[in-house]
Amino acid sequence: MVGRAFVAVCIISAMSACSGASKPERVSCTRKYGLVISDRSHDSLRSAIDKTNLILSQSVSFQLYDALRTPAQSNDRESVPVYLIEVDPPGKHGPAFIPRNERCILLDAQQVADIRIVFSAGAKGATKRLPDEWYIVLTLLHESGHLSNNESGSMREETRFGDSSFNTAQNSVKIREMLADDFAAKQLRDALGDKANPQRAEAALLGALTVSVVNMNFVVYRVETDTSLSRPVQTYFDTGYSHENLELRTLRMSAVLSPERFGPILEQYEESRRRHENTR
Numbered sequence: 478m479v480g481r482a483f484v485a486v487c488i489i490s491a492m493s494a495c496s497g498a499s500k501p502e503r504v505s506c507t508r509k510y511g512l513v514i515s516d517r518s519h520d521s522l523r524s525a526i527d528k529t530n531l532i533l534s535q536s537v538s539f540q541l542y543d544a545l546r547t548p549a550q551s552n553d554r555e556s557v558p559v560y561l562i563e564v565d566p567p568g569k570h571g572p573a574f575i576p577r578n579e580r581c582i583l584l585d586a587q588q589v590a591d592i593r594i595v596f597s598a599g600a601k602g603a604t605k606r607l608p609d610e611w612y613i614v615l616t617l618l619h620e621s622g623h624l625s626n627n628e629s630g631s632m633r634e635e636t637r638f639g640d641s642s643f644n645t646a647q648n649s650v651k652i653r654e655m656l657a658d659d660f661a662a663k664q665l666r667d668a669l670g671d672k673a674n675p676q677r678a679e680a681a682l683l684g685a686l687t688v689s690v691v692n693m694n695f696v697v698y699r700v701e702t703d704t705s706l707s708r709p710v711q712t713y714f715d716t717g718y719s720h721e722n723l724e725l726r727t728l729r730m731s732a733v734l735s736p737e738r739f740g741p742i743l744e745q746y747e748e749s750r751r752r753h754e755n756t757r
């Protein structure tokens with residue numbers, strides 16, 4: 478998940494390469510880009526990393542680790558560092574991103590502190606009821622989807638209100654984001670059915686529940702705010718070219734987790750968006 482300053486990060490990276498300053502050894506993701514590691518509490522993050530690793534299936538070639546700790550040496554899977562960084566201004570890349578051509582996840586410390594607000598996307602309410610770590614788990618599972626697909630540099634584009642085309646416009650970035658969500662949902666689904674590892678199944682259950690809570694929160698918000706049934710409310714539409722709206726994203730994930738129950742609702746939702754796209 479992830480503006481303008483990110484482009485600057487890429488430019489810095491390119492300058493480094495052009496000046497010959499890049500070194501053959503692997504430089505930390507933050508040192509390379511001059512990013513500031515946060516000194517805020519890592520408790521929720523550490524717990525979320527542990528739970529994400531528990532949920533990721535054995536067939537995934539990597540595990541995550543808190544960059545301030547030593548990576549686990551126990552297996553032959555790749556260890557991918559997760560950094561909590563201070564971003565100025567906070568949120569310009571979204572809650573998390575992977576620098577171009579890197580294998581690390583950078584989390585915006587302020588966005589992490591406000592993670593329940595991030596996941597409510599303006600629709601206040603029930604998202605406050607779950608511990609922060611579960612929203613961080615969903616964020617890490619999504620970024621793991623990018624890593625699994627060997628992607629990096631995904632960014633959130635500028636919001637362009639007034640242009641009605643972006644709601645239904647498809648592009649390669651949106652598709653990549655959709656695939657990362659799909660990866661996250663499939664990891665949860667796989668773990669939910671892991672009878673040999675009840676601890677993993679339980680973690681996935683709480684992750685799946687978090688997806689439902691985020692999605693249902695939008696439903697309640699819509700009922701409270703949509704006083705005109707003749708026109709769609711804002712929450713039906715995407716807010717930029719790079720990501721579909723969070724309501725649709727969580728509904729899609731629910732449809733992966735339970736196709737029989739959520740598949741028809743997803744179809745109805747998509748049909749409604751198509752019907753209203755020219756009336757917005």
Ligand SMILES: [Zn+2]
Nearest residue numbers: 478631654657
């Ligand atoms: Zn993403």
